[in-house]
Amino acid sequence: MSGYNAVLARNTENAPKSIGPYSQTVAFSHYNNLSAQLPVNLKSGKLVVGGVKEQAGQCFKNIKAIIESIDHVMDDIIRVTIFLKNISEIQTVYEVYAEFFPNYVPVLTTVAVKALPMEALVQVEALVSHGEGTIINKPQAGDLIKVVGNTKNAPVSPLSAQTVAFSHYNNISAQLPIDPKSGKVVAGGVKEQVRQCLKNIKTILESIDVPFDDIVKITIYLKDLSDIDDVNEVYKTFFPDSAIARAAAYVPARTIVAVSALPLDALVQIEAVVSHGDGTPPQIVEARHGIVIKANNTENAPKNSLSTQTVAFSHYNHISAQLPLDPKTGEKVAGGVKEQARQCLKNIKAILEDVDHVTDDIVKINIFLKNIEDIDAVDEIYTTFFPGGVPARRTVGVSALLEDALVQIEAVVSHAEGTPPEVR
Structure with a gap:
């Protein structure tokens, strides 16, 4: 570092x-x-x-x-x-x-x-x-300033901006499957709704001259986790988006969250975090860094063809949510929530170590629990990885997790050295 x-x-x-x-x-x-x-x-x-x-x-x-x-x-x-x-x-x-x-x-x-x-x-x-x-x-x-963007070609809300850029990141409001012309949820099932969510994100990005492949992290909030295969079928038609991304087989980091309900009774909602290489004012065009996205996978953690384990951009690494899977077998580890929490955190640690980072570099942890009552048991394991209690954290109880897991954990990590050409 x-x-x-x-x-x-x-x-x-x-x-x-x-x-x-x-x-x-x-x-x-x-x-x-x-x-x-x-x-x-x-x-x-x-x-x-x-x-x-x-x-x-x-x-x-x-x-x-x-x-x-x-x-x-x-x-x-x-x-x-x-x-x-x-x-x-x-x-x-x-x-x-x-x-x-x-x-x-x-x-x-x-x-x-x-x-x-x-x-x-x-x-x-x-x-x-x-x-x-x-x-x-x-x-x-x-003196960096926020840059707020809205386009009429995507759903507009008085409660939120479509995109707010600051420094080297664009943050996109979670997109519902709303047709921007009618203002209503599109007809059809989950496939049609996923397609509309991703179309809305793509439209927002195009309105600020940002390519779709500049997305570093996607979070999918899904009403019914059994719809995941249909979601993935549509998802694969959007990622990778460009010839360059296809050649590199680049896909963003990703998290799937089962929710009990969404606004407008939607079946799905999708949120994106996007790289912003040119930064926000007062940075001028002549001073642009040309920072690149740096994606990485390791054999020491579970792999998924639809997500990259970690995607770094500028001074942050975004880690795909980790399930309690043994990377050698691909199977869920035996035991209860303690064993599962330990495996999730071991997977995150393995991903970080493969990019020359440590758990002390983590700034934020998000924990998704099948049973919220398990929080104390998870904390018992959690403190062995974070004895100083430094990362910020979010904990929510969810209706279901992939692989019928009891816990899922994701992390946002500091990246002091930045990504090329911003090497210090």
Whole structure:
């Protein structure tokens, strides 16, 4: 590692302490990764009294407190992800959300999941810009600006931007299978809906002159996990997209999440994180880095033809969600949730070590549990990999996982050396 950038974990007493071994926010380079916030009252340490409106308000208050503790503001948020217990309460949550974003709106993902920690009704996560960066003893100018993009050729929402670019990443709002002309969900089943989601993403990218193969990470939220074969059938018609990508057999990192419900009663929703090689102002055309995507697979972790194990771009590595599969046999490991959590984390560790990184480089961990009650058992294993509790974290309970697994884990990793030609 070059030591040029450093992982910066921070906590404030103005927001509730994390309920597990993780930090409230972890910054690296030009992004702050916040742990998903539960509706916990600072003074009592318990869920706030009331229903989903009060709980959503508390989640956003907690996010605001964390952001202000690191000298940032709510308008520095790039992405918001809302996890709901009941999709029927979405409008109530959106009313609260709008109070915190009266002018600028970030990109947005909203899904309903089977369960949340502490039996909460809502959990909210934020990704925040970090203009000053994390260069050791050398703050940057801090004058990078967000670039917000919307096109009429893709579905438009008053609650979210279609794309928000900052530094070397574009973040795309999760796309529902909405026909932009009619504003309604397309007719047909899951195949037609997947196709429309990906068409919407491609249209958004074309509107900002970004090729589809610049996607580094895809997350697919699926109502019925048994539809995965149909999803993959359509997915393969979009990736790889160009002759160059086909020659390299490039596909993004990927995560599949089974949800209990989606907005508009959709069957699928797709979210993308996209490379942005030319950066955001004040970077000028003449100063573009020409940074490249660097994808890698190792024999020491499970492989999948539809996803790359890790895709690095600029100062981040994006890891495909890992199931508890033994890379030698391709089979799920024997045992319960502890054994499965250990295997997921071993797979992530193997992927990182193959690209000369270590688990201490991880800035964010996302845990998907079949049974939310298993969280303590998972934490017992988790602390053996992260004894300092540094990464930010999100934990949700899902209705099902591929391979009938009990747990699935994904990671976002710092990449201090950057990708060529930005080698330090």
